[in-house]
Amino acid sequence: xxECDVAFALYNTSITNIxxxxxxxxxIFKLILIISVSPFPVFIRExxxxxxxxxxxxxxxxxxxxNGLEFTEKDIASEESLWDLYQRWRSDHTxxxxxxxxxxxxxxxxxxxxxxxxxxKMGRPYKLKLNKFADMTNHEFRxxxxxxxxxxxxxxxxxxxxxxxxxxxxxxPTSVDWRKKGAVTGVKDQGQCGSCWxxxxxxxxxxxxxxxxxxxxxxxxxxxxxxEKDNEGCNGGLMENAYEFIKKNGGVTTERIYPxxxxxxxxxxxxxxxxxxxxxxxxxxxxxxxxxxxxxxxxQPVSVAIDASGSDLQFYSEGVFNGNCGTELDHGVAVVGxxxxxxxxxxxxxxxxWGTGWGEQGYFRMQRGIDAKEGLCxxxxxxxxxxxxxxxxxxxxxxxxxx
Numbered sequence: 001x002x003e004c005d006v007a008f009a010l011y012n013t014s015i016t017n018i019x020x021x022x023x024x025x026x027x028i029f030k031l032i033l034i035i036s037v038s039p040f041p042v043f044i045r046e047x048x049x050x051x052x053x054x055x056x057x058x059x060x061x062x063x064x065x066x067n068g069l070e071f072t073e074k075d076i077a078s079e080e081s082l083w084d085l086y087q088r089w090r091s092d093h094t095x096x097x098x099x100x101x102x103x104x105x106x107x108x109x110x111x112x113x114x115x116x117x118x119x120x121k122m123g124r125p126y127k128l129k130l131n132k133f134a135d136m137t138n139h140e141f142r143x144x145x146x147x148x149x150x151x152x153x154x155x156x157x158x159x160x161x162x163x164x165x166x167x168x169x170x171x172x173p174t175s176v177d178w179r180k181k182g183a184v185t186g187v188k189d190q191g192q193c194g195s196c197w198x199x200x201x202x203x204x205x206x207x208x209x210x211x212x213x214x215x216x217x218x219x220x221x222x223x224x225x226x227x228e229k230d231n232e233g234c235n236g237g238l239m240e241n242a243y244e245f246i247k248k249n250g251g252v253t254t255e256r257i258y259p260x261x262x263x264x265x266x267x268x269x270x271x272x273x274x275x276x277x278x279x280x281x282x283x284x285x286x287x288x289x290x291x292x293x294x295x296x297x298x299x300q301p302v303s304v305a306i307d308a309s310g311s312d313l314q315f316y317s318e319g320v321f322n323g324n325c326g327t328e329l330d331h332g333v334a335v336v337g338x339x340x341x342x343x344x345x346x347x348x349x350x351x352x353x354w355g356t357g358w359g360e361q362g363y364f365r366m367q368r369g370i371d372a373k374e375g376l377c378x379x380x381x382x383x384x385x386x387x388x389x390x391x392x393x394x395x396x397x398x399x400x401x402x403x
Contacts (some may be wrong), residue, residue: 068129068317068357076117082110089130105135112136116315119323125345125367126319128312131358138311142330160240162283165387169295175339177349178301183210184336185218187362189355191262193234198224199353200303200332201242204386205252207301207336209277213391219277220258227267234264239303239332240384243282251275251394275394285383288373293380294338297348301336304350305329305382306366313377316359320347322367327378335379338368348379 069092075085086109090097097105112135116128133141178184185206190199198221210216224231228245231237246252249272258271285302286292296302308331312323320341337349347365356362367376374381 068131068315069134071113071117071130076113082106082113085113086110086135089134093132108137109135112311112315115311119312124319124322125341126312126321126323126365127317128315129317131315131317132355133314136314138309138314141311141314142309159287159382160284164283164286164292164296166295166299167292169298172294172298175337176298177337177339178207179336179349181210182216183207183301184351185216187351187356188221188260188353190221190353191260193225193262193264194236195221195225195234195262196332196353197231197237197239198222198228198242200305200334201239201246201386202252203301203334203336203351204239204243204303204384205246205277205279207334208279208386208388209393211300212388213393217277218255220253220255220260220271222255222260222265223252223258223267223272226265227272234262239305240282240284243279243384243386246279246386247281249275251278277393279386279388281387282384283387285380285385287382288375288380290368290373290375290380293335293375293383294368296383296385297335297338300385301334301351302383302385303332303334304379305332306350306377306379307331308333308377310377313364316364318360320345320365320367322370322376325377327374327381329378329382335383336363350379 069085069089071085075081083106086106089109113130116130119128136144183206184203188199190196201224202219202221206217206219209219224237224242224245225233227249228237228242230241230245253271253274254276257274257276258268285296293302293304307326307328309328310323310325313321313325333353334351335348336351338347339349340346345367346369348368350364350366352359352362352364354362366379368379370376
C-alpha cells in the first residue's frame, strides 16, 4: 500500500522521542516517595498518595501536550532571532550538522516557520507547530514519509470484494472514542521505516482483541514487517495483506516477544511461531461511503489510508484538521473514534504512527461530513478492519506470561 517514510536518513527519531515526558514521570515517582515518608505539612501528609499522583499526572499531561516549539513575532523579526529560534529547535531534537548542511537546513527552517506563522494567523480550526520535521522541505517530507498507494495497488491487484458485517448497524452513538474504552494501546513511532501499513493493521487487531476478550495487548508490527511477504516491509504494504497474513499464520505475537526495530530483517520463525492474538479474516468498508465508515468505527477501530503529503499535516499540532490535501493515498493510519466540537464541527479521531511528539500526543482530528465522497484526504477510499468471531486466542507459550 504505501511507502511511508522509506529512508529517513536525516533524523534520529529514536533520540528525538526520548524527552521530557519520561523525565517528568521519574520526577513524579520520586516526589510521591518523598511526600509519603517526609514530615510535610499535615494537609499534604493526609492526602492520599493516589490523589497526589493524579495531580502530578495532570501536570505531566499539560507538559506533554507541548509537542512542538512555540515562537512569537519577536522570534521571527530578524535573521538573528530566527537563527536563535533554529538553535533552540535543534537543541530539542539533538541533530548534528556540518556548517554547509546547517545553513541549508536553516533556510528550509525559515520557510517552514513563515508557513506555520501564516497558517496560524488565518483563524483555521487547527494549529501548526515546529516539530521534528521543521527543517525538511515538503518535497523531502513526501519522499521520506509517503509514496503512492494507487501505484502499489496497481502492482498488487485491485481492491478485494468482501462482506460488510456492520451494514445494518443503526442508532449509532453521536460520539465514539475507543481510547476511553481501553481498546487502543499507546502511540508508537514507525521511525525510519515505511511500515505505516503494519502499524495501522495492528491498531485494528489490538482493538478487536480487546473488544472480544477484554484484554488489551500490544502486538508486534515488526513480525508483519519481517514475515509478511505479500507486502514490502519498510518499502510499503497494504493493511488487508497484513490481516490475511495474521489469519493464515494463526495469529500475531506481542511487541514484547518480537520488538520493533524500524528496519527490514529476516523473519524470526521462533518468534513468529508464538502467536498470541488471532483473527478470522478482514472486511473492507464500502469505499467512498462516510456513513459506512462511521458504522464500522462505531463497532471497532478501523484501518484507513489517507493523503498525508501536505505541509499542514506535516506540522499539525492540534484542532480539527480541514486543510488542503488530495486523494493520492500515501499513508496508513487508524480511525479510533469520531465526535463533534462544541460548535458542531464533526471529526474523526485518527491514530498516527509518528510518535507522541506530533499532533495531539500522536493523534489528530480530521473533519468529517464534507461534500467530497472520498472524505477529507481520501479517508473513506481504502478502509478495512479485522474480523474476530470469538474470544478464543492461541494458547501462549510458557515464555509469554508477561505481555
